[in-house]
Amino acid sequence: MLLAITYTLKTFWEIALFTIVIILCAWLFSRLVRFMITKIIKRRIQKAGGDYSTTSLKFLMNSIKFFSMIIALVVVVLSVPALRSKATFIFSGAGILAAIIGFAAQAAISNLIAGAFIVIFKPFRVGDFIRLDESRVGIVQDITLRHTVINNFENKRLIIPNSIISTESVLNHTIDDSQVLSFNNFYIGIYADVDIARKIIQEEVSKLDYIIDNPNSKISSDKNDVEVRFISSQNYRIHLRAYIWISEPFEEFRNRALLAERVHKRFITEGIDMPVDIYKIVK
Incomplete structure (x- = not known):
């Protein structure tokens, strides 16, 4: 079926329409999966009489959205002949190109791993009041695959890469004891x-x-x-x-x-x- 699609995707408008449809399907799939996971987790936690981790849940939702878009991009590249031929040429090239791509992706991978460590070991969580220094202080609003969002007391958002904040000394005012x-x-x-x-x-x-x-x-x-x-x-x-x-x-x-x-x-x-x-x- 993929081969049949590739033979029809020749004009610009066919490729553009196909790309939009794939991205829309990936977005809808991501929304549906995130909605179902949230419902299941909340229902199980309520039956157990506990509470769920907002930080872990947000990180999981961001991960699903990210990988859904990656899969959609791969499908588009493999389905469009012009893009597929360029991708084949790129990935069959010399090892120098692969090394360049790996070096460029190093920061993204380090942020992803650091974000996973933050979620697993929980030095801070969504909703915690933390302080990195005199200028970087506020409430953790979100932890994504790439960065942590802190809302300071001027209602401004501080966007800090996970690889940086994971190596900082963080003063957490609300973990375990809020006094x-x-x-x-x-x-x-x-x-x-x-x-x-x-x-x-x-x-x-x-x-x-x-x-x-x-x-x-x-x-x-x-x-x-x-x-x-x-x-x-x-x-x-x-x-x-x-x-x-x-x-x-x-x-x-x-x-x-x-x-x-x-x-x-x-x-x-x-x-x-x-x-x-x-x-x-x-x-």
Whole structure:
């Protein structure tokens, strides 16, 4: 049947129509297979009373779509005489050409293998809040065959190749335990009353949401038990640090900003001496 098709595919429009039909069939087949697999997995997991891995399922769906398009491309090449003859010439050529093709595909293959390792070993999953460095931080939105998509807090998508992110040191805020310890630094004047400043910080912390006690002990409703340590004293300021446990890592940055503003206003209102660089006021 394939030979009968090849003899009829001679004009440009015949080849174009055949290519469109094959690609459409591959797309429909991919959609149908992905829909059926999703239904089967969800039904089995629900019967077992558990939950399915969104990361593994998305990676499987992307793999089916990718290989369906590859098969469609192979069918088109083998069915069109002009393309088949060129493909035969290319693959029957010298080993140098094969080496060039292999070198060009090296990055794609490494991304594919790295993506499979990410799905298998799960250093992070879809929906996790991760940090690579100060500029690359956000929520994992998708893991494809080639890259990982991270949605940062500016609602921008970071597209990072799997081969790169798999070799990075990743700080995962949500894997296993979503509770995080937030360091909040405050500076007061060298002659300020440390006890009053500590009390102000603790009172403002108690007004925040998602605040919990140290999870190493039982989590209680007492939000006033916040540890504020005296870190250091320099020639013009005192450094205080509040250690605050937060139950929701996505709220850490908002809470830190809100606490800094509220504590600053309370310091000014209640007359807490603020640090002044003495080197700048010498006459």
